[in-house]
Amino acid sequence: MSFFSFHFLVFLGVLLLVYQRSRSKKYRRALLTLANTGFLLTLVTSGPSLAALAVFLLCGYGMLCLVRARPSRLWPPVFIAAAVAALVYVKRYDFLAVLLPGSWTQHALELVGISYMTFKLIHMLVDQHQGQLPRFSFLSYLNYQIGFFSLVAGPIQRYGEFHEFWAGIDRGYGAEHQGMRHWNRILTGMIKLGVVAFAARYAYQYSRDELVRAADAPSAALSFLLSFYLYPLYVYSNFSGYCDMVIGAAGLLGMKHAENFDRPYLARNLVDFWNRWHITLTRWIRDYVFMAPYKWVAERWTAHATRAGYALAGVALFLAGVWHGSTSNFAVFGLLHGLGVAATMIYGDLLSRRLGRAGVKRYMSHPWIRRASVFATLHYVCFTFLFFTPGLDATARTLRMVVTKVLA
Amino acid sequence: MNEIRERLQQVFRQVFDDPDAVLTDEMSAKDVDGWDSLQHINLIIAVEKHFAIRFATDEISGLKEPGQNIGSFVRLLERKLGMQSRTAGA
Incomplete structure (x- = not known):
């Protein structure tokens, strides 16, 4: 069921009517579980895919329970590796064809929402390991994972935000x-x-x-x-x-989701762009991909921390790009953003060294510098979007036509 | 001045290379030049070392969320150090 459809509006309307008239928290939780499961089932393509999805969800819950019951430093890396392996296998990334026998990637499994579910699972595993995750039960875990609001797209919700809603689940907002x-x-x-x-x-x-x-x-x-x-x-x-x-x-329904966009095409550099575009993804990447390795390096080799920061930010944004799709064009998209972010950071540090903190502030607040930065960032981002459409061949054809018809 | 805030200010001055920096509870990352994601983690590393504590991922990122400020940072430090919260200016 698509969000932009008559069916979805009917689905949401009926859910709201029943939800806001229900008197107990227990009933509202049951209703939401039913709605989430029903919505998910409309997107599942086959029996084996449904079975695989159930296995993924149950394994995730099992991992979380194990991390909670028997804390060990071993669990998070092992479980995260398993979740990422499942994601890579199901998404059939192009690069797998080079690493694995062809038959391994020729499967028909389509796990609806596995990308977002993997993100959420990694977040829960790490936070549970660090003692920061609010209390969870099977029902709260399941509804957090398969919640129809952001099952396949949208902001990446943190469990803390969901728990706040789930624990005090009220009647939402009707006519107010x-x-x-x-x-x-x-x-x-x-x-x-x-x-x-x-x-x-x-x-x-x-x-x-x-x-x-x-x-x-x-x-x-x-x-x-x-x-x-x-x-x-x-x-x-x-x-x-x-x-x-x-x-x-x-x-x-009374549930909060973080904002995901903040006028991204007005960003003045690529770091600023990613702080305005798919904000919840950027924050997730910062917290669970960038932060731990950067801290690890900076604590041990302070002198190399800055350069490690450039490299890790580049790799993190490359991975963000690759995550958008399984075909090789997304790797190019990620590479351009990774390099762009690293270059932005290097340029920022060079400016600081040359102009000093006050000088950088003056430089950045100059209206023409600001306009030029926004213009350059917008055009770089537009260029990277040439690689956002599936298939490198189509992009190459477009660029060839520009060269032969416009520039020649 | 709150003792923890004073110690945090020392760390802050070192990390941001600004010997005149004065912290107030209302100050947030937006008010400080150069307080970006990378510098935020450098600040956390220096604070962890100075106070001999460890922050969790959720705590580190939470400090940079909208609505968080030096006051939130001090309160988190107080909680982590197991100290009683003191009223501002007392």
Whole structure:
């Protein structure tokens, strides 16, 4: 069931009606479990996939119980490695074809939401190991993992936020002012998804076709420029619209989700961009990919900490890019972002050394420097989005056409 | 001045290489030039060393979330050090 569908609105409306009329927490929890399970089942493609998903969820719960009952430094790395291996296997990443026999990647398993579930599981395992995870039960774990609001996309919710809702599960917001704000958020999301994203995608495809047909340099340049700007507009309005719907719909039940976007195309560098784009993913990557190895290096070899920071930030953003899809174009997308973030950090440190803290502040607050930075960042990001569409061949064809029709 | 805040200020001055830095409870990462994610972890490492404590991942990232400030940092330190919270300015 898609979020942007009549079926989903009916599903949400019926759920809200029953949910807000239910009197006990127990009943509301049971209702939400039923809704989450029902929503999940509409997305499962086959019996084996459902069985594999059940195994993944049960194993995850088992791991968490073991970490809670018998704390050991051994568990988190072993369990995280197992969860990541399951993710890589199910997602059939292109690079696996080089490492494993072909038959290993030729399976028909499709585990709905496994990317987000793996993120959530790793977060729970680490936080439980460090004694920071709020109390969990099988039902709270299950609903956190398969919650329909952010099962396949949207903000990555932390268990603490979910637990706050689950422990005090109330009737949500119906007719009050707050409820209207949530409905408004849903409507905003629908407009972004159904109007802006739809129109941007249509215009993008049209301009790409026009690029193929273009007979002279000016029309080819115009078509390319249109597609160059329209695809990032489509991706942003599509994903942020989806997140608006998630945040609004969850808010109607009284559940909080963190904001996932903050005007990303106004970022003044690539580090700033990732602090504004898919914010919950960036924070997850910072906390569970970047932080531990950086701390480990910085505590032991302080003199090398800065360079290690550049390298680890580059690797972390590369992994964020690779995570977006299983085909090789996403590896290029990740590489461009990883290199861009590392270069931004190096440039920032060079500026600090040369101008001093006060000098950097003056430099950064100069209006023309700010405008130039935003312009350059926007265009670099738009360029990286050329590699966001599946298949490197298609991107290579587009770039070849630009060279032959516009630049030649 | 709260003793913990004073000790935190010493660490802060070292990490941010600013001998004149003065911490207030309301101050947050946005108010300090150079308090980015990397410097935040450097600050945490220095605080861990100075106070002989360890922070969990959730605590480290929580300190940089919107709404968190030096006051939150001091309160977390007090909790971790097992000390009674003191009222501001007492």
